[in-house]
Amino acid sequence: MADTNQDDIGNQVQTLIQRTIDRNIKGLEYFRSPKPKLGVTPKDLIFERGTLKLYHYRPQADEIYRVPxxxxxxxxxxxxxxDLMPGHSLVEFLLKSGYDVYMMDWEAPLPHEKTLTLADYTARFIPECIERxxxxxxxxxxxxxxxxxxxxLxxxxxxxxxxxxVKNLITFTTPTDFSKMEMFNVFTAKEHFDVDRLVDTIGNVPSEMVFQGFSMRTPVSQAAATARLYDNMWNDAFVDxxxxxxxxxxxxxxxxxxYFRDTTKKLxxxxxxxxxxxxxxxxxxDPRNITVPFLHAVALHDDLVPYEASxxxxxxxxxxxxxxxxxxxGHVSLVAGANAAKRLWPAMDAWLQERSL
Known part of the structure; x- marks a missing residue:
């Protein structure tokens, strides 16, 4: 028994030493390596209007469902x-499952697009893309x-x-009760957040400010994520x-x-x-007007759009x-990565099949 325990301890020590070596070597590689490529599934740009890009992904199945x-x-x-990476891509999953997939994507709005409103995104951009x-x-x-x-939107x-x-409507982690958006309410509180002065002075809201607003919500969890990265630096799949x-x-x-002014004030x-x-x-x-089949996916541990808000x-x-x-x-793992591939994607596919004929 003593020999067995000693062997176990020895194996654990060897593993710890190897992981410590790998963690430090790979840590240097992490900072030296180029930015990873995302969104590599083949697609075609079929429409664009300033900040808006509409893509059509190339089919990957012999038989395609009728409803795109x-x-x-x-x-x-x-x-x-x-479309994070092959094997962990919602788009790839949908294509291989036989769906015809399009995506409305965004680029940074140009200075003259500072006049775009919530109405532009909902009453013009979406209808234009649906027509295409x-x-x-x-x-x-x-x-x-x-x-x-x-x-x-x-x-x-x-x-x-x-x-x-629209025949079917699906939403993921979609805020509805904005009073439950916690840190964002603190960040944009009327008593100190002068949205009119901000927009009137600089036009488009810089990405740095948007990023800081997101970062303020969970500083502890971000530190924990960095610690998890260090602990798993030896694990190539995790790091990738x-x-x-x-x-x-x-x-x-x-x-x-x-658009930012509208969403701040109205929502x-x-x-x-x-x-x-x-x-x-x-x-x-009014969401009460919606009568088409509807699927709503909520993340239990979403720190960006809490369950109570969605x-x-x-x-x-x-x-x-x-x-x-x-x-x-969480907010991201619900739709992307290994857990999404096991949970949300199959559930969405099962829901869509009979409603896409």
């Missing part, structure tokens, strides 16, 4: 989170899929066009995944000035999406065919 999917990315980041998808696919029906603020669009071309998520997360985009301050009073160019965007959407939407799935994970 249009992904709507959050305006703060690029859509590569949907219809033309290219030859189908009238569309499934609209929005992530985070992309989900908010999708909900607003559909609430204004309940009898339009971490680097790609981190590269996506820090590559934040500026926000169009008037963060007045909570008009929750109350059903959001007026977009004379149309009321959960009310399922009860607001007027659809009879609606479902909420609450999954373990």
């Amino acid at each position: 999917l249009l992904l709507v990315m959050a305006t703060t980041n690029r859509g590569s989170i949907f 998808v219809q033309e290219r696919s030859g189908e009238d029906d569309i499934t609209l899929i929005g992530y985070c603020m992309g989900g908010v 999708s909900v607003i669009y559909q609430a204004m066009h309940p009898d339009g071309p 995944s971490y680097r790609k998520v981190d590269a996506w997360a820090v590559d934040m985009l500026p926000l169009a000035g008037e 963060m301050w007045d909570n008009e999406l929750l109350t059903g009073k959001l007026d977009v160019e004379g149309k009321i965007a 959960h009310p959407l399922i009860s607001l939407v007027g659809s009879e065919d609606k479902e909420e799935i609450v999954l373990k994970g």
Whole structure:
């Protein structure tokens, strides 16, 4: 028995020594290596208008479902989170499952695009992209899929066009009750956050300010993530995944000035999406108007859009065919990476199959 314990301790010590060596060698490699490539699944740019880019991914299955999917990315980041890396790509999964996939992605708005409003994103950009998808696919029906603020834009669009071309609506980690957005409420509180002065003075809101706003929400968890990286520096698979998520997360985009003013006042301050009073160019965007099949995915441990901020959407939407799935994970791990491949993606595929014929 003593020999067995001694052997176990010896093996543990050898493993510790090897991992310590690997951790330090690979730590140097981590900082010397080039920025990882994201979004490598083949695609074609089929439409662009300033900050907006519409991509069509090339099919990867012999038989394709009739109803195409249009992904709507959050305006703060690029859509590569949907296509992180081969084997850990939502886009790749959907293509191989037989779906025709399109994505609304964003670039940094140019100085003259500071005048873009919430109405531009919901009443112009989304309809224009839907028209291009219809033309290219030859189908009238569309499934609209929005992530985070992309989900908010999708909900607003559909609430204004309940009898339009959208056949199905899917949202991930989509804020609805903005009073529950915790740190963002502190950051943008009326008593100290002069959004009018900010936008009137500088126009587009710089990406550095957006990044700082996100970073303030969970400084402890960010330190913990760095510690986990160090502990797992010996693990090539972990480091590769971490680097790609981190590269996506820090590559934040500026926000169009008037759009930022609208979202701050109408959503963060007045909570008009929750109350059903959001007026977009004379149309009321009330989620209760939505009647198409609806799937809402919520992350149980989301520190960006807490469960309490996202959960009310399922009860607001007027659809009879609606479902909420609450999954373990955070804001990013819900949609990207190994856990998403086991949890959200198969659940979404199962939900979509019969509704995409």
